[in-house]
Amino acid sequence: MVEGExxxxxxxxxARLPSNxxxxxxxxxxxxxxxxxxxxxxxxDRKGLDDDDLKIAVFDLDVVDEQLLNEAVALADxxxxxxxxxxxxxxxxxxxxxEDPSHVYTQDDYEERLTGLLGRKYAKxxxxxxxxxxESIKNAVKRGKAILPDENPLKCKDTPNSSMLWxxxxxxxxxxxxxx
Numbered sequence: 001m002v003e004g005e006x007x008x009x010x011x012x013x014x015a016r017l018p019s020n021x022x023x024x025x026x027x028x029x030x031x032x033x034x035x036x037x038x039x040x041x042x043x044x045d046r047k048g049l050d051d052d053d054l055k056i057a058v059f060d061l062d063v064v065d066e067q068l069l070n071e072a073v074a075l076a077d078x079x080x081x082x083x084x085x086x087x088x089x090x091x092x093x094x095x096x097x098x099e100d101p102s103h104v105y106t107q108d109d110y111e112e113r114l115t116g117l118l119g120r121k122y123a124k125x126x127x128x129x130x131x132x133x134x135e136s137i138k139n140a141v142k143r144g145k146a147i148l149p150d151e152n153p154l155k156c157k158d159t160p161n162s163s164m165l166w167x168x169x170x171x172x173x174x175x176x177x178x179x180x
Contacts, residue, residue, distance in 0.1 A: 001028050001040035003059040007090050009127035011058075014172065017134070021172050025058075033059045033072040033085075041079035055080055056168065061087040061157050062107065069157055083153045086163040093163045094128055096143040097136040101161040137173055141166045 002008050002025050011025035026043065028036040037057045044055045057076065061069070064085075076083050086092050091110035095101060098117045105113070114122035118131065128136075144166030148156055151164040 001026055001036050001043065001055075001057050003028060003031055003033075003036055004090070004124065006094070006124035006127060007058050009125060010090070010094065010132065013127060013129075013132045014137075014169070017132075017137075017173075019172055023172070031059075033057070033064050033068060033083075034075055037072055037075050037079060037081050037083070040081050054082060056082045056084055058084045058090070058165070059086075060089040061085050061153075062089050064157065066154075066157065069153055073153055082168075084151075084164045084168050085153050085156050086165060087156050087159060087161070090163075091122075092161055093140065093144065093165045096140040096163065096166075097128060097131060098139075100143050100147075104160040134173065137169055141170045141173070145170075 002011065004027060008025045008027050011023055015023040015025075028039045030036065030039060036059050040055050040057045044053070049055070064072070072083065075081075088105065089107055089110060091107065091114060092101065092105065095105075095110055095113055095117075099113075111122050114128075118128065144163050148159050148162040148164065148166075151167045153164065156162050156164050
């Protein structure tokens with residue numbers, strides 16, 4: 001379950017790359033992080049997932065305070081949902097495909113940098129297109145892990161320009177490269 005359109009576009013692109021994983025991204029109607037987790041749990045329970053299937057909630061930390069994040073972590077633990085968050089927003093994860101952030105960015109900074117790097121106006125509905133490839137993903141994973149080696153949502157909240165997504169994407173890509 002993802003928070004917005006940029007996340008869905010990205011995961012739809014990842015799903016087209018070679019992998020042994022089946023990836024389905026659905027945009028949550030509700031944007032509050034606890035609602036995204038609840039929606040993820042409800043939908044995946046209705047679909048009858050196998051024991052080894054993962055329930056993942058992807059959201060930004062731009063409007064999440066510490067109390068709400070603590071509630072989200074407790075709810076995710078209860079519902080068996082894995083949190084994958086980005087601070088400040090998902091566009092940071094996209095930027096990591098190209099470069100390390102040079103300072104603490106705002107949302108406008110992310111979009112401006114992506115526009116320059118893409119050679120076209122960045123639009124959430126278009127994502128990165130074919131710039132999402134095994135090499136750019138490898139770079140994003142390396143950069144993301146260097147910034148936030150621990151995929152703890154509370155540490156992500158306290159670390160500007162950080163994303164937990166490196167761990168999930170690394171797992172998907174390693175699965176493809178090792179044939180597991």
